[in-house]
Amino acid sequence: MTVLVTGIGEMATQDDELGELSDAAMIVDGSAIGWIGSRRDAPAADERVDLGGRAVVPGFVDSHAHLVFAGDRTAEFAARMAGSTYAAGGIRTTVAATRAASDDQLRSNLERLAGELLSAGVTTFECKSGYGLDVDTEQRSLRLAGALTTESTFLGAHVVPEGIERDAYVELVSGAMLDACAPYARWVDAFCERGAFDVDEARTVLVAGLARGLGARVHANQLTEGGGVRLAVELGAASADHCTHLSDGDVDALSGSATVATLLPLAEFSTRSPYPDGRRLLDAGVQVALATDCNPGSAYSTSMPLAIALAVREMHLTPAEAVRAATATGARALQRADIGILAVGRRADFVVLDAPSYVHLAYRPGVPLVSQVWRAGVRAV
Amino acid sequence: MTVLVTGIGEMATQDDELGELSDAAMIVDGSAIGWIGSRRDAPAADERVDLGGRAVVPGFVDSHAHLVFAGDRTAEFAARMAGSTYAAGGIRTTVAATRAASDDQLRSNLERLAGELLSAGVTTFECKSGYGLDVDTEQRSLRLAGALTTESTFLGAHVVPEGIERDAYVELVSGAMLDACAPYARWVDAFCERGAFDVDEARTVLVAGLARGLGARVHANQLTEGGGVRLAVELGAASADHCTHLSDGDVDALSGSATVATLLPLAEFSTRSPYPDGRRLLDAGVQVALATDCNPGSAYSTSMPLAIALAVREMHLTPAEAVRAATATGARALQRADIGILAVGRRADFVVLDAPSYVHLAYRPGVPLVSQVWRAGVRAV
Numbered sequence: 052m053t054v055l056v057t058g059i060g061e062m063a064t065q066d067d068e069l070g071e072l073s074d075a076a077m078i079v080d081g082s083a084i085g086w087i088g089s090r091r092d093a094p095a096a097d098e099r100v101d102l103g104g105r106a107v108v109p110g111f112v113d114s115h116a117h118l119v120f121a122g123d124r125t126a127e128f129a130a131r132m133a134g135s136t137y138a139a140g141g142i143r144t145t146v147a148a149t150r151a152a153s154d155d156q157l158r159s160n161l162e163r164l165a166g167e168l169l170s171a172g173v174t175t176f177e178c179k180s181g182y183g184l185d186v187d188t189e190q191r192s193l194r195l196a197g198a199l200t201t202e203s204t205f206l207g208a209h210v211v212p213e214g215i216e217r218d219a220y221v222e223l224v225s226g227a228m229l230d231a232c233a234p235y236a237r238w239v240d241a242f243c244e245r246g247a248f249d250v251d252e253a254r255t256v257l258v259a260g261l262a263r264g265l266g267a268r269v270h271a272n273q274l275t276e277g278g279g280v281r282l283a284v285e286l287g288a289a290s291a292d293h294c295t296h297l298s299d300g301d302v303d304a305l306s307g308s309a310t311v312a313t314l315l316p317l318a319e320f321s322t323r324s325p326y327p328d329g330r331r332l333l334d335a336g337v338q339v340a341l342a343t344d345c346n347p348g349s350a351y352s353t354s355m356p357l358a359i360a361l362a363v364r365e366m367h368l369t370p371a372e373a374v375r376a377a378t379a380t381g382a383r384a385l386q387r388a389d390i391g392i393l394a395v396g397r398r399a400d401f402v403v404l405d406a407p408s409y410v411h412l413a414y415r416p417g418v419p420l421v422s423q424v425w426r427a428g429v430r431a432v
Numbered sequence: 433m434t435v436l437v438t439g440i441g442e443m444a445t446q447d448d449e450l451g452e453l454s455d456a457a458m459i460v461d462g463s464a465i466g467w468i469g470s471r472r473d474a475p476a477a478d479e480r481v482d483l484g485g486r487a488v489v490p491g492f493v494d495s496h497a498h499l500v501f502a503g504d505r506t507a508e509f510a511a512r513m514a515g516s517t518y519a520a521g522g523i524r525t526t527v528a529a530t531r532a533a534s535d536d537q538l539r540s541n542l543e544r545l546a547g548e549l550l551s552a553g554v555t556t557f558e559c560k561s562g563y564g565l566d567v568d569t570e571q572r573s574l575r576l577a578g579a580l581t582t583e584s585t586f587l588g589a590h591v592v593p594e595g596i597e598r599d600a601y602v603e604l605v606s607g608a609m610l611d612a613c614a615p616y617a618r619w620v621d622a623f624c625e626r627g628a629f630d631v632d633e634a635r636t637v638l639v640a641g642l643a644r645g646l647g648a649r650v651h652a653n654q655l656t657e658g659g660g661v662r663l664a665v666e667l668g669a670a671s672a673d674h675c676t677h678l679s680d681g682d683v684d685a686l687s688g689s690a691t692v693a694t695l696l697p698l699a700e701f702s703t704r705s706p707y708p709d710g711r712r713l714l715d716a717g718v719q720v721a722l723a724t725d726c727n728p729g730s731a732y733s734t735s736m737p738l739a740i741a742l743a744v745r746e747m748h749l750t751p752a753e754a755v756r757a758a759t760a761t762g763a764r765a766l767q768r769a770d771i772g773i774l775a776v777g778r779r780a781d782f783v784v785l786d787a788p789s790y791v792h793l794a795y796r797p798g799v800p801l802v803s804q805v806w807r808a809g810v811r812a813v
Contacts, residue, residue, distance in 0.1 A: 123788075123795075125788075125789055125791050125792065125795055128791065128794070128795045129750070129751060129791055129795075132744050132745070132748075132750065132751070132794065133750065167799060170800070171798075171799075317797065317798070320741075320745060320797055321745075321795070321797065323745060351792075351795050351796050351799075352796055352797050352798050352799055353798075353799055354797065354798025354799055356798065357738075357797055357798030358798075360701075363513050364513070364701055364702075364704060367513075369510070369513065369514065370510060370513070407504075407506075408506055410506050410509065410510055411506065411732075413509070413513065414504075414506055414509045414510075414702070414732055415732050415733055416698065416701055416702065416733050416735065416738060417552075417698070417733050417734075417735025417737065417738030417739075417798060418548060418732075418733055418734055418735055419551070419800050
């Protein structure tokens with residue numbers, strides 16, 4: 052079955068060769084893109100959809116989200132806005148609620164958030180464990196995540212839970228917990244930060260995960276100029292996430308590597324922290340991705356459009372760079388070659404905006420511009 | 433016809449006596465609120481609606497919006513994000529497009545934006561002219577606005593258009609243009625700012641409008657510490673809007689007056705300007721409202737929820753203060769006693785959130801939480 056999508060006012064293909072097309076058309080052939088070009092040259096197809104001049108962008112790729120949890124942290128948020136500082140320790144509140152929740156409760160919350168992401172134009176999302184922090188709940192979290200995404204990430208190394216010594220916990224995470232979780236995960240992640248895990252501890256966990264065939268990703272340099280970014284580069288991690296506090300050496304390390312710097316502006320928004328300098332990273336040749344970081348503590352948002360608007364407003368990305376970061380480079384952060392840009396042969400994941408240009412994602416902040424979402428060639432929203 | 437609305441997890445009545453209720457219920461009696469209280473005490477009604485634990489807030493009151501225009505200013509926005517500075521002169525681009533547009537084109541754009549506002553939970557909005565700047569187009573703008581809202585505002589004094597001397601234009605606005613427009617307006621407004629109108633010019637226009645029975649409102653202190661705020665207080669204006677750059681004297685003047693300070697954080701967001709210090713104003717006893725400022729130049733957003741989130745994040749309002757600013761104090765800025773809070777006898781304008789608390793409007797930025805909108809007792813969204 053082929054569908055000719057026409058009436059595309061502007062299409063941000065985010066492919067260096069194609070760039071942007073206006074008055075464009077696209078053929079969706081099954082689950083993939085079969086043809087892209089000017090409306091005038093469009094071939095025939097079984098069906099036809101006219102978008103009336105709307106802009107089309109690739110489906111957003113959210114490469115960093117924590118969606119398996121129970122409860123929320125409304126009071127902590129309100130206290131923070133009244134002046135208290137964000138600290139990693141608040142995670143333990145969610146751990147207690149998550150351990151106490153049934154599979155059905157966790158699944159229901161996860162499905163609700165996955166639905167929000169889809170409505171916000173996210174056609175691929177990563178999902179971490181990390182609110183279980185015991186063998187059973189971590190594995191349970193990953194099984195639940197695995198039902199909704201192929202990009203599930205073992206984050207046993209989120210914080211050290213109560214009731215266990217640091218060393219014993221690192222040994223558990225990189226031993227028995229990893230054994231139980233690796234079959235359900237594609238990635239291993241560690242929160243390398245003051246209040247969470249130091250560089251050596253994070254390395255122990257990540258190396259163990261790599262040895263089990265998982266890919267590495269790192270929560271790096273969110274609250275301090277710690278060694279997380281350098282560790283990510285050292286281990287060839289797919290992504291160093293947050294990158295809020297970077298030394299020149301960190302930027303150099305990233306720019307000479309294949310590790311993507313994934314920026315999470317919704318976390319800075321919701322913790323009232325300074326934003327990372329996205330412009331500095333791009334100017335240094337670093338690959339920059341954007342993700343939501345959706346989680347109940349520091350960024351309880353599924354809005355990739357707002358992440359894009361913040362990247363433009365606060366990090367000085369151009370609108371085109373921000374859209375690329377939320378699509379093509381997000382795919383790179385997940386080492387996915389099948390998604391992230393609109394090109395022949397790629398999966399037909401795309402978002403139709405109620406606007407003539409992708410610039411409106413930044414120009415019209417907070418306005419729900421996502422009017423259609425197509426995933427693998429099927430209209431999902 | 434009465435409707436019993438139950439299953440209200442939390443209701444922000446924004447009335448000093450009632451404050452917040454949990455496990456609440458409300459009777460909608462025709463277009464008004466007939467009863468409010470605890471679910472257990474709820475009287476019977478003709479119909480029943482269960483909200484399943486969702487939070488309810490008063491319908492948002494957007495007391496500052498520019499919705500009658502044609503075209504957009506995407507390129508100007510992109511240039512500004514790349515480093516150029518916002519200046520009032522960009523308004524003239526929209527003036528040219530607006531003058532050239534047909535009534536149908538202007539109405540269609542206005543209705544689209546009014547629909548967005550309603551979907552964002554706005555049950556009352558103000559709408560300014562100001563992109564016509566000739567007698568015919570200003571009157572036309574107000575007639576179009578008047579079909580959708582009672583709160584229409586004559587803003588002939590937006591900028592001096594091309595092709596006319598300043599003095600002659602001020603005379604026109606406060607003379608023949610006012611004569612043509614006053615029958616279609618409730619309010620008169622002036623942009624008192626460098627690049628627009630100085631204090632004496634703004635006073636001339638506003639005094640003329642007051643003499644015609646219009647209420648006054650002022651675009652004040654957006655870009656500079658000019659005299660707009662003091663002028664607003666001097667004239668007993670309902671509201672001084674923007675208030676981004678305030679001297680101590682300005683704050684004193686506001687705190688001793690009945691003039692509301694209406695803050696427009698979406699404008700600071702979209703012009704990358706410093707945010708006004710909402711905390712300072714509240715601490716000084718000033719009445720603070722929030723509005724969208726929706727317009728194609730400096731704030732092309734209809735998102736009152738994002739304005740609330742920004743007020744909390746950037747202006748240090750508490751979530752309760754921000755919701756109050758977007759509802760009760762917005763109503764005050766329009767001198768409306770029939771809307772803005774949930775209390776017996778008020779118009780039944782309310783918003784149902786897909787969240788257990790109004791705090792989520794700030795805690796979940798960018799997420800479309802508005803799940804139902806009731807206006808005058810009828811579900812509109």
